[in-house]
Amino acid sequence: MTTWKIDPAHTDISFSAKHMMITTVRGKFAQVEGELELDEIEPRNSGGEIRVAAASLSTGFAARDQHLRSADFFDVETHPWITVRTTSVEPKDDGTYAVTAAVTIRGVTVPVTFDVDYLGTAPGMRGGRHVGFTARAKVNRKDWGLNWNMALEAGGWLVGDDIKLEIDVAGDEVAVATAPAGAEDTESAKAGAAA
Numbered sequence: 001m002t003t004w005k006i007d008p009a010h011t012d013i014s015f016s017a018k019h020m021m022i023t024t025v026r027g028k029f030a031q032v033e034g035e036l037e038l039d040e041i042e043p044r045n046s047g048g049e050i051r052v053a054a055a056s057l058s059t060g061f062a063a064r065d066q067h068l069r070s071a072d073f074f075d076v077e078t079h080p081w082i083t084v085r086t087t088s089v090e091p092k093d094d095g096t097y098a099v100t101a102a103v104t105i106r107g108v109t110v111p112v113t114f115d116v117d118y119l120g121t122a123p124g125m126r127g128g129r130h131v132g133f134t135a136r137a138k139v140n141r142k143d144w145g146l147n148w149n150m151a152l153e154a155g156g157w158l159v160g161d162d163i164k165l166e167i168d169v170a171g172d173e174v175a176v177a178t179a180p181a182g183a184e185d186t187e188s189a190k191a192g193a194a195a
Helices: 062-069 183-194
Strands: 002-006 012-019 023-029 032-038 047-053 081-091 097-105 108-123 129-140 159-173
Touching: 023 062, 108 159
Parallel strands: none
Antiparallel strands: 002 032, 002 159, 012 023, 012 159, 032 047, 047 081, 081 097, 097 108, 108 129, 129 159
16 A cells, blocks of 8 residues: 655646536636555555645636635635545446545535546656546536526526536655664664563
8 A cells, every 4th residue: 555645736626517508617626635545456445535625716707716615605614625535446347447435515425436547657756656547527516505506587597517527636655654774673672671
């Protein structure tokens, strides 16, 4: 099992939703942190947690962003963090993975299964290894109580219920601290002396 720290500079969490039933609004979250625990021999044992600052969302339009941060949607004052915690990893025949996670938004936790591609590892810029994944899922925002909407005069709704999630995750391997040579002998000698 190896531990990896999320690299926020190279991790991208984006979402998209229909606007007025015909156009698409896209956005992303700028602040993300977390850890991964990867079993490189048996991926089913892997897991991790990603934490996203809800207030860091941006769709490129300030008034819309403020509305999304309000109690009508993410309610960032009361619920500042969105968490994604892995609950299972299942390899698929095509070499990808079905990763189910407990996704918590506004204090409501809902299981979501992501289609995940493992992109491999490479030497990191600061030593150790760098790992990459992409993940995709489609969810219904109402599952988390994000119910606000407005009826259109011509029929239909202002905001679509289905949200597409696309996540590019990068992580840096956390070096395992090792005791200096002879440290075990020293500790044994101390224990013997104490006895």
